[in-house]
Amino acid sequence: MPVEVPKEKWPGSVRTITLGALPSEGGTRKRVVTVGGETAMPFMHFEGEIPNPPVVAIEIKDRKPDDWSPLLLETWKDVIDDPAQWAAAAEAAGADLIVLALSLTNRNGEPTSPDEAVASVKAVLRATGLPLIVFGPGQAEADNALLVAVSEATKGERLALGICEDKNYRTIVATAMANDHLVTARTPMDVNLAKQLNILISDMGLPLDRILMDPTTGALGYGIEYGFSVMERLRLAALQGDKMTQLPMIVTPGFEAWKAKESKVGEGVPASWGDWLNRAINWETLTALTLVESGADIVVLRHPESVKRVKAAIEELMAAKSLVS
Amino acid sequence: MALSGIQIYKLLPQTNCKECGFPTCLAFAMKLAAKQVELSACPYVSEESKALLEESSAPPIRLISLKSDGYEVKAGNEVVMYRHEKTFYNKPGLFVKIKTSSPEADVKTLAQRIQEYRVNYVGIDLEVDGIALEDDTNEGEKMKNAVKAVRSVCKKPLMLFATSAANLEPALTELNGESPLIGCATADSWEKFAELAKQYKASLAVMADNLDTLAELSEKIKGKGVEDIVLVPHGKNLGHELILQTQIRRLALKSNYRPLGYPTLAFCQTHAQMAQAIAKYAGFLVIDTFAEELAYPLLVLRQNIYTDPQKPIQVQPGLYEINNPQPTDPVLVTTNFSITYFSVANEVEGSGLPAYLLVADAEGMSVLTAWAAGKFDAERIAKAVKAVNLDAKVTRKRLVLPGAVAVLSGEVESELPGWEIRVGPREAVDIPKFYKQVLQAN
Numbered sequence: 184m185p186v187e188v189p190k191e192k193w194p195g196s197v198r199t200i201t202l203g204a205l206p207s208e209g210g211t212r213k214r215v216v217t218v219g220g221e222t223a224m225p226f227m228h229f230e231g232e233i234p235n236p237p238v239v240a241i242e243i244k245d246r247k248p249d250d251w252s253p254l255l256l257e258t259w260k261d262v263i264d265d266p267a268q269w270a271a272a273a274e275a276a277g278a279d280l281i282v283l284a285l286s287l288t289n290r291n292g293e294p295t296s297p298d299e300a301v302a303s304v305k306a307v308l309r310a311t312g313l314p315l316i317v318f319g320p321g322q323a324e325a326d327n328a329l330l331v332a333v334s335e336a337t338k339g340e341r342l343a344l345g346i347c348e349d350k351n352y353r354t355i356v357a358t359a360m361a362n363d364h365l366v367t368a369r370t371p372m373d374v375n376l377a378k379q380l381n382i383l384i385s386d387m388g389l390p391l392d393r394i395l396m397d398p399t400t401g402a403l404g405y406g407i408e409y410g411f412s413v414m415e416r417l418r419l420a421a422l423q424g425d426k427m428t429q430l431p432m433i434v435t436p437g438f439e440a441w442k443a444k445e446s447k448v449g450e451g452v453p454a455s456w457g458d459w460l461n462r463a464i465n466w467e468t469l470t471a472l473t474l475v476e477s478g479a480d481i482v483v484l485r486h487p488e489s490v491k492r493v494k495a496a497i498e499e500l501m502a503a504k505s506l507v508s
Numbered sequence: 509m510a511l512s513g514i515q516i517y518k519l520l521p522q523t524n525c526k527e528c529g530f531p532t533c534l535a536f537a538m539k540l541a542a543k544q545v546e547l548s549a550c551p552y553v554s555e556e557s558k559a560l561l562e563e564s565s566a567p568p569i570r571l572i573s574l575k576s577d578g579y580e581v582k583a584g585n586e587v588v589m590y591r592h593e594k595t596f597y598n599k600p601g602l603f604v605k606i607k608t609s610s611p612e613a614d615v616k617t618l619a620q621r622i623q624e625y626r627v628n629y630v631g632i633d634l635e636v637d638g639i640a641l642e643d644d645t646n647e648g649e650k651m652k653n654a655v656k657a658v659r660s661v662c663k664k665p666l667m668l669f670a671t672s673a674a675n676l677e678p679a680l681t682e683l684n685g686e687s688p689l690i691g692c693a694t695a696d697s698w699e700k701f702a703e704l705a706k707q708y709k710a711s712l713a714v715m716a717d718n719l720d721t722l723a724e725l726s727e728k729i730k731g732k733g734v735e736d737i738v739l740v741p742h743g744k745n746l747g748h749e750l751i752l753q754t755q756i757r758r759l760a761l762k763s764n765y766r767p768l769g770y771p772t773l774a775f776c777q778t779h780a781q782m783a784q785a786i787a788k789y790a791g792f793l794v795i796d797t798f799a800e801e802l803a804y805p806l807l808v809l810r811q812n813i814y815t816d817p818q819k820p821i822q823v824q825p826g827l828y829e830i831n832n833p834q835p836t837d838p839v840l841v842t843t844n845f846s847i848t849y850f851s852v853a854n855e856v857e858g859s860g861l862p863a864y865l866l867v868a869d870a871e872g873m874s875v876l877t878a879w880a881a882g883k884f885d886a887e888r889i890a891k892a893v894k895a896v897n898l899d900a901k902v903t904r905k906r907l908v909l910p911g912a913v914a915v916l917s918g919e920v921e922s923e924l925p926g927w928e929i930r931v932g933p934r935e936a937v938d939i940p941k942f943y944k945q946v947l948q949a950n
Contacts, residue, residue: 184724188755189762226747227754250858250940321937403805404629405854406847408812411787412592419590442937445805447858455627457800465779465805472783473809476750496746496780503747 190230193422196222197480198392198429199235202280202343202365203314209339209363213312216280218395218480219431224418225478228504236501237475239490240316240483241273242282242437245303246290252447254463255485266303267310276487277494280314283307285329287320294325297332304333308340316343316367316433316483323351334358343367343395343433349380356387367433369397372409374416378427385427395481396430402439403470410434411477418478434474437485440467468492475500511561513541519557520550527551543567543587568760570770572711572736572791574601574638574665575687581637581665583738583771583791589757595816598771600790601637602806603667604798605775606658608643608650615657618798623662627804630823630846634807636664640794641679643670652678667691667713667794673700680708689713689773689792692740698725702732713773715740719755723767730767737770738792746780753789786810821846822872827896828853833862835903838947840932840939841889842910843870843878851936859940864902868892875910886919893924906947908932 199220204210216238223231247256247263262268270281283304289295304317317333319326330344331354344359345367352368359366368384370376377398385391398417400410420428440446445456446463456462467489471482475497484490517537528549530536539545540561547553547561571584581601588594604622606615622636639658643651651670658666659682667689668676676690691713693701698714705712712734716722719741726737739756743749753772759765771791776782785793786809795802815821825844830853842852844867856863868888870878878884893899893907905927909917911934921929933942 184720184727184767186719186723186759186765186768187763188719189758226750228747229751229755401847401850404808404812405850406812407809408591408815408817409847411813412590412817415590416592442854442858444854444857453627455625455800456804457802459801461799462801462804465802468779469783469805469809472780473787473813476784476787492779496778499746499780500750501747502745503743503751506744506748507751 188229191223191227193222193231193424195422195424195426195429196220197418197421197431200365200392200395200431202316202341204339204341204363208341210341211308212314212340214314215341216314221418222422224422225476226500226503229507233501233504235480236497237480237482238279239277239493239497240280240282240433240481241276241278241487241490242284242435242483242485243269243273243307245283245285245295245300248286251485252441252463253449254446254460255441258486265306267306270307270311270313274311274313277490278313280316280481281307281311282316282318282483284318285320287322287325295320295329297329300329301332301336304337304342308337314341316345318345318367319355321346326351327354330355331358334362334364337364338362341365345369346397347380347384349376349383352380352384353387356384356389359393360387360389365393365395367395367397369399372399372401372406372413374413374420374428377413377417378425381427381430391426391430394430395433396428397433397435400434400436400439400470400474402436402443403466403473404445405439405443407470407473411473414474414477414479431480432478433481433483434479435483436470436474437467437483437489440470441485464488472496511541513538516540516561519553519561521552521554523552525552544585566769568764568769569757570735570737571598572738572771573687574667574689574711576638576665576683577663577686579638579664581792586757586771586789587761589754589761591813592817595818596814598791599810599814600786601665601792602803602810603638603640603792603794604636605640605642605794605796606654608641608647608654609645610654612653612657615654616661619658619662622798623664625798625800625803627800627807629808629811630821630850632811634804634811636798636803636807638665638667640667640669643668643675646671646675648675648678651675652682655679655682665689667792669713671697673697673704676704680704680710683708687711687736689738691715691738693725693729695721695725698729699732702729702734705729705734705736706732711736711738713738713740715742717742717744719752719759719768722756723765726767726770739768739770739772740775741772742775746778746784749774749781750784750788753785757789782806783809787813823849823867825867825869825892825895827898827901828865828867830856830865831860831862833864835901837862837864837902837904838906838908838930838943839864839866839893839898839902840908841866841868841892843868843873843875843884845870845872845874845878848874852939855936855939856943859943861940861943863943864898866892866896866898866907875912879913879916884913886916886923889916889920890923893927899926904928906930908947910934
């Protein structure tokens with residue numbers, strides 16, 4: 184009994200964005216990563232093109248983090264004091280690209296200096312051939328001071344610099360523009376705020392194909408449904424032709440899931456929560472997989488086992504193309 | 509063609525007898541138009557109207573209900589592709605697979621764990637829904653014994669799976685008065701399964717790896733008088749499963765295509781299959797293994813995705829104690845929007861620092877939204893302080909306001925004489941640092 188499946192034909196598509204630059208393009212990367220380009224909802228190969236698979240980034244820090252779950256500190260213990268070794272280990276664990284999150288203070292508790300930030304970024308670039316995203320510490324003044332220095336010292340690498348937010352984006356966008364980098368634009372789980380920030384950034388003159396949008400998500404149990412639906416709505420708007428939503432989406436399920444109590448705390452929790460390590464990894468994995476289903480192009484993770492699971496899932500989601508076309 | 513509520517109303521008796529469970533015929537007509545009830549709830553509708561309404565009144569995805577003594581699990585009746593368009597209604601039933609080849613003692617132990625498993629999430633008790641027994645030895649007696657073993661310790665609804673329908677019959681005689689699900693009927697075996705489903709009033713799972721076969725099978729089974737059908741689109745990989753599930757949902761909702769207008773079931777081995785089944789349209793999930801550390805996040809994910817997006821979840825206003833605070837510890841104030849509450853509570857909890865968290869009734873809005881709407885002002889904060897009798901609970905009266913409403917600090921001070929009002933950080937994530945650097949310093 185032949186079934187006629189209705190197909191959705193969308194007028195719009197997501198922009199294609201490439202992170203990283205090869206030596207021939209003015210950078211030093213051995214590989215570049217291209218995301219976006221979708222002309223259908225996630226993995227609907229039967230009615231549109233999903234030309235680039237979503238990719239998995241591993242988040243590393245410039246020094247041993249103060250506030251990470253002890254489980255993560257244990258996992259990365261051999262490399263955690265050296266961002267270069269950590270980056271190499273992340274690459275070995277299957278990362279498609281690296282996120283280096285700079286700390287507010289250095290090992291001695293003093294504010295991280297621009298020189299120290301540049302040294303960390305350069306060490307990571309030497310240690311891995313993967314494209315790199317650099318996040319500032321998350322405080323406007325420090326972000327601007329560190330990211331400008333990093334941006335100038337790595338001109339032409341096509342790094343993605345973040346995090347641009349509505350209250351602090353001008354300095355980061357200006358330096359990215361001057362030094363051939365990209366930016367990530369984060370807004371708090373709202374379609375209109377996301378559009379608005381993309382407009383503000385592109386009004387400064389940065390081409391849209393150098394902006395990744397981060398609509399923010401909550402972890403499983405902590406608001407994932409808002410992130411999930413905002414991402415679906417942004418992707419639907421993009422496919423319907425709204426230019427200011429046609430940007431690939433980056434989300435940080437690793438950061439979110441590992442700050443949940445379920446991942447951070449091993450003692451004094453209900454027995455019904457089960458084994459701590461497996462629960463924590465499940466928390467990150469399920470958060471990330473759900474967001475991949477709602478349109479994430481880049482997911483930033485922290486644990487190697489989650490990376491393995493999410494990459495295996497993406498491979499199967501992409502492989503379906505040959506079954507339906 | 510679907511009829512509007514008013515068009516349907518004209519075909520109803522218009523007596524407002526209330527026997528359908530709705531106060532008026534118009535209210536019932538509106539529900540029919542929204543495909544949330546069945547016409548059979550009206551005892552007086554004329555045969556003529558009935559025929560006219562039949563097509564438009566049945567929900568596009570049939571409601572299936574699995575029942576046992578004291579338990580019911582429903583699937584179907586969904587009306588949208590994306591949860592933001594309205595909401596997803598029936599949370600997919602979570603069933604754990606047990607093989608009939610397992611030793612009886614193991615079956616009992618696992619069944620008992622499933623019966624007793626309960627986890628609290630934001631004040632709600634979440635549970636696993638039932639057990640799926642799989643005949644992997646091709647012996648009907650083993651299935652019957654497994655059902656007996658399960659029923660000695662677990663009352664939750666059952667699914668029974670076998671390659672041959674004959675192997676299920678002895679077990680079904682043990683389940684009098686229940687509505688289990690049996691399966692999986694395939695192109696080769698559907699006829700026997702359909703007979704059994706009809707005889708024992710069971711729902712029937714139908715499996716195929718493509719929609720053409722699935723639709724053909726469901727029509728044949730319906731022709732045998734079995735209407736409680738559950739579709740099992742058996743994809744060749746994760747992506748294929750996603751496409752089949754999406755196409756089934758779309759055909760049912762957009763094309764009102766009856767042969768695929770049933771809920772679906774997904775057999776899940778990997779985490780990706782589980783997350784996908786919950787996010788993308790499965791009516792039931794059968795997972796291979798049971799572990800607390802897996803059941804908990806799956807139940808939470810299901811709870812989250814099936815939250816009605818039109819109603820922000822609120823937490824109960826009041827005083828929450830985090831990390832066993834003493835009377836000298838600070839009081840942090842925030843609103844009762846769930847995400848706001850959880851962001852703050854999570855940061856404080858994760859830091860290990862003791863504090864009181866005072867949640868003011870801001871009608872479920874976040875801090876800035878509530879402030880802008882006049883639902884989180886000095887008066888409301890003072891009212892919240894008094895409502896929980898905070899003066900008697902703390903000796904050092906320190907109240908920390910969210911940084912986003914720093915502007916309120918003067919007014920709060922005059923509302924609460926004797927209290928020290930501090931302005932905290934704008935973002936929850938900065939609370940532990942603020943606590944250590946500011947609150948602990950003086």
